[in-house]
Amino acid sequence: MDLFKDKNFNFIKNRKIAYTISAVIILVGLISFIFHGFNFGIDFIGGTLLQLRFDKSVSTAEIRKVLGEFNLSQSTIQKLSENEFVIRTENIDSEKRKEILSVLKEKLANPEVLRMEAVGPVIGEDLKRLSLYALFFAFIGIILYVTLRFEFKFSIVSILALLHDCLIVLGIFSLLRKEITIQVVAAILTIIGYSVNNTIIILDRLRENIKFKTRDIFENLINLSINQTLTRTIFTTLTTIFPILTLYFFGGIILSDFALALLLGMVAGTYSSVFISSPLLIEWNKIFKVHQKGLKINEKKKVEK
Helix, strand or coil: CCCCCCCCCCCCCCHHHHHHHHHHHHHHHHHHHHHHCCEECHHHHCEEEEEEEECCCCCHHHHHHHHHCCCCCCCEEEECCCCEEEEEECCCCHHHHHHHHHHHHHHCCCEEEEEEEEECHHHHHHHHHHHHHHHHHHHHHHHHHHHHHCCHHHHHHHHHHHHHHHHHHHHHHHHHCCEECHHHHHHHHHHHHHHHHHHHHHHHHHHHHHHHCCCCCHHHHHHHHHHHHHHHHHHHHHHHHHHHHHHHHHCCHHHHHHHHHHHHHHHHHHHHHHHHHHHHHHHHHHHHHHHHHCCCCCHHHCCCC
8 A cells, every 4th residue: 555656745845954954953962962972881881780679769869878888979870760770880899789788778778689780891992892893884884785786876875864863863862861882782783774774765766767767857756766665664664663662661771772772763764764865866966066067957957846
């Protein structure tokens, strides 16, 4: 069933509005990063994480006061409910951890350890470096694949769209002070694969239209290609988002940030496939023609109003 079979939305005509929206979102994220940076999890910076559930209601201030007795008052304490908390501290050994739990039990309430993670700073730095390598080689692989299957300019606009998606996800995570963990990196790699797949579907249809509709102008062919794949794009996105929402709301604290990164990335990836990657081919052609031939773009080749 093609819901948009008889529709012809003019995405190209409104591409500058889409560019502006993306630029504003990315700029806000970059400003947040400049002033606040990323909230790296213990996967990357090292430390100890404790998720505790007390048998009665306690406050963040009370927990911080106890931690202060162990020179850990600067620890991050995240309240999940009236009696459940996530505590992130510097690296502490098992003996000190037992002492902290003992004092918490004595002065506040009996704590049940739901989760405990410990990562050394060396391992954290290794993970950070390996994560950057993974992202770098993912981009290189996509450039090679798209260049071989289509042409070089298609790979460039695809990469720009992927950078757009990653910057939006990371910017929002910085703005919300969400942790950047190894699970979030995995989500970003998943987003890259999903987004480039959406883009390739449109580019493949564009290549066919260029081949068989040689008399149509390029801008109209892009519009046609996006409209022809629009139903598939929307249905694919919706069927992907529904399980992610389930994961976000019912997956617990461990999976919530992973699901949030996936959700933001899927929305941004669908948006960029339609409004960013394909329209950027027009900007590419304009720059290429001006640089190579010194000619202005023929006004007749603008999108028909």
